[in-house]
Amino acid sequence: MQIGILGTGVVGQTLAAALAEKGHTVTIGTRDPAETMARETAKPPARVSFRDWQRSNPTVKLATFADAVRSADVAINATSGVGAMSALEDAGAEALGETILIDASNPLDFSKGMPPTLSVCNTDSLGEQLQKAFPRVRLVKTLNTITASLMVNPGAVNEGDHTLFLCGNDADAKETVKRWLGEWFGWREIVDLGDVTASRGMEMYLPLWLRTWGAVGSPMFNVKIVR
Numbered sequence: 001m002q003i004g005i006l007g008t009g010v011v012g013q014t015l016a017a018a019l020a021e022k023g024h025t026v027t028i029g030t031r032d033p034a035e036t037m038a039r040e041t042a043k044p045p046a047r048v049s050f051r052d053w054q055r056s057n058p059t060v061k062l063a064t065f066a067d068a069v070r071s072a073d074v075a076i077n078a079t080s081g082v083g084a085m086s087a088l089e090d091a092g093a094e095a096l097g098e099t100i101l102i103d104a105s106n107p108l109d110f111s112k113g114m115p116p117t118l119s120v121c122n123t124d125s126l127g128e129q130l131q132k133a134f135p136r137v138r139l140v141k142t143l144n145t146i147t148a149s150l151m152v153n154p155g156a157v158n159e160g161d162h163t164l165f166l167c168g169n170d171a172d173a174k175e176t177v178k179r180w181l182g183e184w185f186g187w188r189e190i191v192d193l194g195d196v197t198a199s200r201g202m203e204m205y206l207p208l209w210l211r212t213w214g215a216v217g218s219p220m221f222n223v224k225i226v227r
């Protein structure tokens with residue numbers, strides 16, 4: 001498959017490396033490819049600069065946001081919460097077309113330090129705002145409630161027996177993404193929370209996720225729905 005990932009951070013890098021390893025053609029999108037390649041230091045939480053990361057992942061191409069998604073079979077949004085709308089605007093409605101957009105972003109605002117606040121919540125969400133701004137795109141919100149390395153390796157926690165959430169307006173797109181997440185990374189339990197307004201709860205889970213990280217001392221955890 002041809003996969004366009006918006007975002008050069010740890011999520012974009014982690015997903016790109018795992019998908020390229022499985023033989024997919026992956027292009028990562030960034031605001032300014034030359035500027036991104038010129039960066040000498042990592043932007044936390046990424047551990048290495050993008051240039052150093054790409055040396056170890058030479059098959060992954062770097063392009064503008066628009067070029068990364070233009071001919072992609074699926075696009076993945078791994079941009080920062082404050083930058084997501086602008087990144088999608090840069091990609092453009094025409095290049096995005098009716099693509100499935102897996103949205104892993106969270107509306108975290110770090111401008112006042114730690115802990116971050118949510119830039120949108122309660123009666124709206126980033127997932128909804130993106131879907132509203134790009135109505136032809138088939139947005140599926142998922143992966144935003146776990147740390148990057150767990151996204152691509154659910155087996156690293158509790159032998160993969162834990163729950164991933166997903167939501168969106170397009171039933172076919174959600175079924176397709178569920179299947180891909182199983183095939184790509186081995187996700188077994190994916191709970192469909194309904195239409196895109198469920199992004200509110202998935203994003204408002206982040207303050208709890210962050211406190212749990214602090215309490216257990218590692219980001220390698222997840223929740224499991226038991227009945």
Ligand SMILES: NC(=O)c1ccc[n+]([C@@H]2O[C@H](COP(=O)([O-])OP(=O)(O)OC[C@H]3O[C@@H](n4cnc5c(N)ncnc54)[C@H](OP(=O)(O)O)[C@@H]3O)[C@@H](O)[C@H]2O)c1
Binds near residue numbers: 043078084105
């Ligand atoms: N870190 C995790 O483990 C984790 C887990 C679950 C969900 N998430 C969510 O996944 C997303 C990505 O997280 P991350 O830690 O990998 O990276 P990040 O540092 O949150 O985001 C990096 C990306 O955002 C882009 N960006 C930043 N400001 C922008 C702006 N004003 N306009 C356009 N693009 C902008 C950057 O573009 P350039 O490439 O041009 O610099 C870069 O590609 C976030 O929404 C985060 O909340 C993260």
